[in-house]
Amino acid sequence: MTEKGDVYVLDEPTTGLHLADVSTLLGLLDRLVDSGKTVIVIEHHQAVMAHADWIIDMGPGAGHDGGAVVFEGTPAALVDDASTLTGQHLKEYVGR
Known part of the structure; x- marks a missing residue:
């Protein structure tokens, strides 16, 4: 590779x-x-x-309910934002 x-x-x-x-x-x-x-x-x-290093979160839902960029930035910024489902789950995962 x-x-x-x-x-x-x-x-x-x-x-x-x-x-x-x-x-x-x-x-x-x-x-x-x-x-x-x-x-x-x-x-x-x-x-x-x-x-x-960088996350592009697509959503807001799955399938036909998704397709829009709902967040773009670092994992830390996604955890701090936590306005998306991904952000909420990542925040829980990292314990913040």
């Missing part, structure tokens, strides 16, 4: 992973970013969201 492309898009990469493997995945993603790659992750796993 580190030699072929400059942009990687992963869709729900934690699906089916053991919780211990999520840390391994986050380490791999960090190494890609540290090497100058762009990594875009579509994910619902709160550990991945909390670890992200």
Whole structure:
């Protein structure tokens, strides 16, 4: 992965992973970013969201009730805002 492309898009990469493997995945993603790659992750796993540099939250609901950008910013700003369902769940996850 580190030699072929400059942009990687992963869709729900934690699906089916053991919780211990999520840390391994986050380490791999960090190494890609540290090497100058762009990594875009579509994910619902709160550990991945909390670890992200930037979040784009789509909503306000799922399916035909979604499709609008309801938040864009850092995970900390999303937790501080907590006006979206994602923000509320992430705030609970990080214990704030």
